[in-house]
Amino acid sequence: LIYDDANDQVVPLGRQPDSHMVSSAQDLRDANSGFIPVYIDPSRGSILGLLKQKATMMERYHAGGVVGYIITVMLAIGLLIGLYKVITLTLISGKMRAQLNNIDSPSDANPLGRILKVYQANKTADTENLELKLDEAILRELPSIDSGINIIKIFAAIAPLLGLLGTVLGMIATFQQITLFGTGDPRIMAGSISMALVTTAQGIIAALPLILTHSIVASRSKSIVHILDEQTAGIIATHAESEKA
Structure with a gap:
């Protein structure tokens, strides 16, 4: 998910990141306590937007x-x-x-x-x-x-x-x-x-x-x-x- 400043809402990416990034977010969602490693984009979606341009193996x-x-x-x-x-x-x-x-x-x-x-x-x-x-x-x-x-x-x-x-x-x-x-x-x-x-x-x-x-x-x-x-x-x-x- 990324934050859309123009519409003031959170929207999904056009293409999701790699599976290990998605799984870390799922681990954070399911966690009840302790420390969970998770990926955070400090640029408010800019880096994730660049990841969309990275070609997959297929x-x-x-x-x-x-x-x-x-x-x-x-x-x-x-x-x-x-x-x-x-x-x-x-x-x-x-x-x-x-x-x-x-x-x-x-x-x-x-x-x-x-x-x-x-x-x-x-x-x-x-x-x-x-x-x-x-x-x-x-x-x-x-x-x-x-x-x-x-x-x-x-x-x-x-x-x-x-x-x-x-x-x-x-x-x-x-x-x-x-x-x-x-x-x-x-x-x-x-x-x-x-x-x-x-x-x-x-x-x-x-x-x-x-x-x-x-x-x-x-x-x-x-x-x-x-x-x-x-x-x-x-x-x-x-x-x-x-x-x-």
Whole structure:
């Protein structure tokens, strides 16, 4: 509430202050005794009037406009892909660890089992042909393991660039307003420039979790491929030794 000198009455603000300020007033209203901390405007409403001009988080978000919405969609898609890949790669890794404990009974349910089946089907081949067959089997497994990872990386790279694009477009619009209406009120120009910078912040905020997600997913993918390469190299070495013997 603020006091209106012109009408000699107390009127509500057009927009209420932050929740912690409102809750302190409620605590004071409900208190019966003791000391209660409360916010008081000594300027008789001037400071509270300025608080109305402070943009909320949602207002700042919507100030990003279409570019901000595109960045948000990219962030959501990238995180969903990352979550899906983390789950699927974790399941694949678990199945491969189980397969390592049961090498003699390969299963089609995991990449390592399928590679072991290729080896069993080509046991009589010479070492060179066996190596080619196993390399071919690994190459068949890579697309399903690596799928979607590059999309996360691309989104992480594009998000800051889109943010800069939004800032440039916002600055162009601001200078067009200055050309048309002049610079009578510097606060309006400063506010427009501040809103133009929102998309840059949105792009950076979106890029950070996407980079982290890409790092996690890529490391899990590399660990699976490393196991496949390691087991394949061991199979070829064992086959070469038995061939010489």
